[in-house]
Amino acid sequence: MRCAIVGSGNIGTDLMYKLKRADRLEPVAMVGIDPDSDGLARAREAGLDTTHEGVDWLLERADEVDLVFEATSAWVHRRNAPRYEAAGLRAVDLTPARLGPLVVPPVNGDATSDAPNVNLITCGGQATVPMVHAVASVAQVPYAEIVSAVASRSAGPGTRQNIDEFTRTTSDSLVTVGGAAHGKAIMVLNPAEPPVLMRNTVFCALSEGYDQDAVAASIVAMVDRVSSYVPGYRLKAEPVFETDVFGTPGGVVPARVVVLLEVEGAGDYFPPYAGNLDVMTASAVRVGETFATAMVPA
Amino acid sequence: MSASGGGAHVTTAAGAPPGTAPRFRLTDSTLRDGSHAVSHQFTTDQVRTVVAALDAAGVPVIEVTHGDGMGGSSFNYGFSHTPETELLKVAVDTATAARIAVLFVPGIGVKDDLREAADLGVSVARIATHCTEADIAEQHVALARDLGMEAVGFLMMAHMIEPAALAEQARLMASYGADCVYVVDSAGAMTIDDARRRVAAVRAAVDVDVGIHAHNNLSLAVANSLAALDEGVDQIDGCTTGLGAGAGNCPTEVLVATCAKSGIETGIDPFAMMDAAQDAVRPIRPDQGVIDRDGLLLGYAGVYGSFLLHAKRAAQRYGVDTKDILLELGRRGMVGGQEDMIIDVAVQLARSGAAPSATRGRGGHAS
Numbered sequence: 001m002r003c004a005i006v007g008s009g010n011i012g013t014d015l016m017y018k019l020k021r022a023d024r025l026e027p028v029a030m031v032g033i034d035p036d037s038d039g040l041a042r043a044r045e046a047g048l049d050t051t052h053e054g055v056d057w058l059l060e061r062a063d064e065v066d067l068v069f070e071a072t073s074a075w076v077h078r079r080n081a082p083r084y085e086a087a088g089l090r091a092v093d094l095t096p097a098r099l100g101p102l103v104v105p106p107v108n109g110d111a112t113s114d115a116p117n118v119n120l121i122t123c124g125g126q127a128t129v130p131m132v133h134a135v136a137s138v139a140q141v142p143y144a145e146i147v148s149a150v151a152s153r154s155a156g157p158g159t160r161q162n163i164d165e166f167t168r169t170t171s172d173s174l175v176t177v178g179g180a181a182h183g184k185a186i187m188v189l190n191p192a193e194p195p196v197l198m199r200n201t202v203f204c205a206l207s208e209g210y211d212q213d214a215v216a217a218s219i220v221a222m223v224d225r226v227s228s229y230v231p232g233y234r235l236k237a238e239p240v241f242e243t244d245v246f247g248t249p250g251g252v253v254p255a256r257v258v259v260l261l262e263v264e265g266a267g268d269y270f271p272p273y274a275g276n277l278d279v280m281t282a283s284a285v286r287v288g289e290t291f292a293t294a295m296v297p298a
Numbered sequence: 299m300s301a302s303g304g305g306a307h308v309t310t311a312a313g314a315p316p317g318t319a320p321r322f323r324l325t326d327s328t329l330r331d332g333s334h335a336v337s338h339q340f341t342t343d344q345v346r347t348v349v350a351a352l353d354a355a356g357v358p359v360i361e362v363t364h365g366d367g368m369g370g371s372s373f374n375y376g377f378s379h380t381p382e383t384e385l386l387k388v389a390v391d392t393a394t395a396a397r398i399a400v401l402f403v404p405g406i407g408v409k410d411d412l413r414e415a416a417d418l419g420v421s422v423a424r425i426a427t428h429c430t431e432a433d434i435a436e437q438h439v440a441l442a443r444d445l446g447m448e449a450v451g452f453l454m455m456a457h458m459i460e461p462a463a464l465a466e467q468a469r470l471m472a473s474y475g476a477d478c479v480y481v482v483d484s485a486g487a488m489t490i491d492d493a494r495r496r497v498a499a500v501r502a503a504v505d506v507d508v509g510i511h512a513h514n515n516l517s518l519a520v521a522n523s524l525a526a527l528d529e530g531v532d533q534i535d536g537c538t539t540g541l542g543a544g545a546g547n548c549p550t551e552v553l554v555a556t557c558a559k560s561g562i563e564t565g566i567d568p569f570a571m572m573d574a575a576q577d578a579v580r581p582i583r584p585d586q587g588v589i590d591r592d593g594l595l596l597g598y599a600g601v602y603g604s605f606l607l608h609a610k611r612a613a614q615r616y617g618v619d620t621k622d623i624l625l626e627l628g629r630r631g632m633v634g635g636q637e638d639m640i641i642d643v644a645v646q647l648a649r650s651g652a653a654p655s656a657t658r659g660r661g662g663h664a665s
């Protein structure tokens with residue numbers, strides 16, 4: 001599939017390098033609004049058509065592109081999305097606009113492979129929803145909670161000014177995509193130098209009668225699936241089971257499983273500590289590949 | 299039991315002429331920071347009793363929230379015994395003169411929590427961030443003001459950065475519309491000089507009120523608060539009996555008594571405050587006020603005070619030493635809110651075979 005990247009910032013630029021390596025995806029254009037942007041310069045160097053004149057340029061060439069990756073901001077995507085659709089372009093949305101279904105590749109990537117527009121939730125969602133889903137597929141999860149800690153330097157102004165958007169969208173995805181009955185997300189910025197790698201901790205409440213071995217095996221298997229497209233995604237320890245009386249929003253439970261995750265980035269455009277950005281761009285590529293596979297008759 | 303007796307109506311024991319305006323505004327955070335010390339198990343009865351006692355003593359602002367702020371009830375920080383909205387209702391209904399405040403941490407709470415607080419009659423919203431991350435509070439400070447609440451910018455773990463950098467963050471908070479910016483010594487790590495220099499830098503940087511929130515790990519909470527007053531703070535936090543995270547906070551009744559002896563008007567009756575401490579708060583945690591090895595260690599190493607009880611529990615569960623957990627958290631540069639890393643550290647220590655000090659023999663410890 002021929003791909004255009006809209007947005008020439010950090011995310012768009014990192015995404016370009018990953019798309020260059022993808023089998024069924026070919027990045028052909030990058031759209032920006034700043035003629036001096038480093039991203040556009042790198043895109044030109046990589047052989048893409050570029051413009052700093054916004055999406056009008058792209059829509060005039062809509063027949064040369066199949067798929068758009070939106071790496072701008074939520075309000076820009078809300079404005080652009082209807083125009084993409086009218087022009088017959090499908091969209092993978094990396095902003096928090098949430099116009100299309102929320103997608104996490106190993107959970108519902110196939111189910112959304114014919115949607116005109118899909119949304120990638122948040123970096124925390126991409127990192128943690130697979131774990132909640134892994135537990136929920138072998139046990140009841142009355143409540144799931146995630147704590148996502150990222151290096152301060154890897155959180156741009158968009159994230160900082162909209163931290164509520166992160167927590168709310170991620171919380172929702174633990175339920176709607178992950179399969180928990182209730183969800184809560186917490187985000188922490190850590191300014192330590194050298195910058196810390198992205199960390200995610202997933203807590204799943206476990207109801208009476210859960211099978212500890214099955215839960216642990218399901219988690220480990222899912223980590224393998226995610227790390228197949230996010231190579232730096234890994235467990236810091238075996239899943240931890242703690243018993244106590246926990247009065248969660250989903251009811252009182254006798255146990256919880258704690259999944260301690262670390263995400264190291266591939267270092268394409270961001271330094272490796274920014275696993276939070278890497279998990280988004282890697283997931284976007286995976287979604288694009290699923291789209292491309294679905295279009296090709298087997 | 300009661301310390302009031304005949305002196306109950308003497309509001310200034312020495313120095314300050316009666317009727318002068320208070321030199322600073324005191325916010326008592328027993329029912330917020332103290333929430334850490336009771337693992338967030340406050341009941342409506344406790345809130346009613348404590349608010350009534352503080353209100354009667356003349357405390358002008360009383361903070362009531364889960365220790366980690368609105369929405370803090372969670373696996374990571376501990377689930378609340380009673381929903382904080384119920385506690386806030388009781389607090390607002392009980393207070394006759396005192397205003398009720400909440401703590402709000404962006405990334406933990408969401409804007410709807412602030413709207414709910416305003417609806418319940420809360421009039422002060424304290425928006426807390428790590429001391430380098432003020433810009434995540436911009437929308438929340440603005441929302442608090444829009445809702446008609448007073449907005450306080452609360453810069454936590456302020457010992458971790460130099461005064462000039464802290465002043466820069468304070469300027470941001472003020473630019474978002476904060477009515478006051480606090481220097482928050484979350485780890486109880488500041489010496490008197492540390493507190494003075496930070497308060498002075500912030501004072502010089504902003505035109506709005508400045509406050510100090512001190513913890514007592516180094517037994518300096520009252521001294522640091524008075525040094526901060528010297529440097530021009532307008533607001534000071536206390537917790538009655540010191541009930542709070544880590545080694546506890548600046549004990550309100552001690553601060554008020556010390557101020558009275560020093561001729562510093564607080565607007566608070568020192569005897570009524572002693573009664574509030576002894577009769578309303580002391581029964582909740584009779585042992586509050588002891589600086590044990592772990593509490594001291596937090597201040598010495600500059601580790602977030604709220605980690606203490608979580609670390610003690612993890613130490614017990616995984617058979618490792620609380621001290622080793624706390625020191626490793628400090629080494630990793632963990633900031634407030636990263637309680638999940640306590641499990642991470644404990645599991646790693648257990649796996650690497652670090653036995654608790656009790657089984658290594660206590661000889662090397664000055665306990």
